[in-house]
Amino acid sequence: MEGTSSLPARRSLLLGGGLLGAGALGAGALALREDPRTEAPLLSATVAIAADGRRHLVGGDSSIPASRLRPGTRLLASVPEDAAPARRADAFMATARPWLDTVPAAHAELAASALADLWVLGDDAPAPVAGWSRSWRYLWPRDGAFCAVALARAGLHDEALGILSHLQSLQREGSWFEARYDLATGRAPDDRPPQFDGTGLVLWAVAEVLEALPTPERRATAAAGLERLVTRSRDLLRSGTGHGEQLPPVSPDYWELRERSVTLALMATTLAGWQAAATVTGESGDAEAAEAFTALLREEFGPAGYQRYARRGGADSALALPTALGAADLVPTADLTRLGDLLRRPAGGIAPGARWKQDGISWTPSTSLLALGLARAGADDEAGSLLTWLAEHRTAAGSLSEKVLYDGRPAAVAPLAWTAANTILTIDALREG
Structure with missing residues (x-):
């Protein structure tokens, strides 16, 4: 996952400060010394672009309140309709409109917001960045x-x-x-x-x-x-x-x-x-x-x-990768369904793996990746349930965050490009199915 600056320190954090021995799953041992109700801040509720094209963190721990966001967009409310960023946003969504009109109604709003997340992270740039924090x-x-x-x-x-x-x-x-x-x-x-x-x-x-x-x-x-x-x-x-x-x-x-x-x-x-x-x-x-x-x-x-x-x-959310990436006959669908149970966190999403720190936090990249694997395996109901979970645990501004705390609150970075992309691909797979 993104956003770390010290790899060795992060290994110690993720694996519980050295509690795990080689090959051990260790979930019970970790729970004895780790708090399953870990708190983490929401760095922003979304990212918005101003009239001059600059991105700003909005909501969460940022200095710009979410009230300054134009509803349903990733633009500040002060951006004129004819400003360059507004025109680019309109053109982006207009190009995607034929696709949006074909997605299942239950996921249409989530699809639009995930596309908006990718737009704001990649607008007027050669590629989307992972996030804006x-x-x-x-x-x-x-x-x-x-x-x-x-x-x-x-x-x-x-x-x-x-x-x-x-x-x-x-x-x-x-x-x-x-x-x-x-x-x-x-x-x-x-x-x-x-x-x-x-x-x-x-x-x-x-x-x-x-x-x-x-x-x-x-x-x-x-x-x-x-x-x-x-x-x-x-x-x-x-x-x-x-x-x-x-x-x-x-x-x-x-x-x-x-x-x-x-x-x-x-x-x-x-x-x-x-x-x-x-x-x-x-x-x-x-x-x-x-x-x-x-x-x-x-x-x-x-x-x-x-x-x-x-x-x-132990179990790893990468089990969903072969199916998500096209190797549909490698991992049985039942194993993907069982993966959700093995890695489930209190709020309903999953952790990246059995050896991940037992802190009660769901990670949306892993949860959305599992949704994609299930959708491409034809497990539409299971994939749809995960999409609903993602939709219900977005920020107040509608963006998909990196983490969801034990009690369902979004946390860390929002929006996150990989989660948004996985969400769009899952919805597309359900649309085609």
Whole structure:
């Protein structure tokens, strides 16, 4: 998850200050020394853009009250109707209107607000940042990939291709993506190590965005424009996994921790990359690598029930990733349903994993990811229930926050790009189903 500045310190926090031994789930032991009623501030209820194009935190702990927000928008009330930001917001939502008109009525308002969240985090920028609170004002390739796919599914094709083009400009030949990027400099803002999962996720996003484009001619033009991104990412998969026959290199995943073993999330995103490479390139070698890596994932992680690590670590919300990213036959739907029970927190959302700190907090990126996995598995009722939960636990301004406290209050960052993207993709999957 986003927004940390010290990885070793965060590992200690998340894993309960060293209470867990290797391979232990430890939920009961953690509960003895951790408060399941942890408090955390809501940094903002949303983000709004002023007439001059600047973003401002609104509500929560910010200095601007939510009363200064124009209802139903991510604009300050003082923005004139003909101001540039207002025109951009109107154009964005008008482009998405045909998609919005087809979503299930029960989720229409949530879909519109999630799109507004992505708009405000990416307006007049090459890609959406993760959030607008200080430590989140960066582009994570992981988030960018999901945002590109969500926007493409909603009919915002130019915006989706713009994100991928920007990621292409950031990718250096032979190098993994950085954990995150400062949009102003195009560089990593700190010394976090590069992360291999961006390679597979960006390839997945390319395949999904191309598929969403309306005509063969548009797809061909877009594919040609992204050829360097596809080639470099596919080459990294080849060198990193021995053409799909070896485990990928150890790397942090969405938990943003330094790891000593390959995680389920890294395996799932690498598989998605191989499957996407096979689709986009059409090369038989890429298809064979995708098949080989699928078998490797099953062989390494399947016997212990797809835990966070191959033989240990307990349940992980990354169990939803294979299905969410297109590998529908890898994880039984019943296992996804059971995951919600295993990781449930008091307010009704889930934690990222069994080894996560037992503080009573639900995390919306993991909850929305599970919703997406369930929707793409055809478990419409279960996915719809999670969407309803997300809708009911937004901020007063309608934005999706990063956390939900034990008693249902939204907390931390709002809006959060990855949660908004997952929400849009889940609604789209239900629409298609």
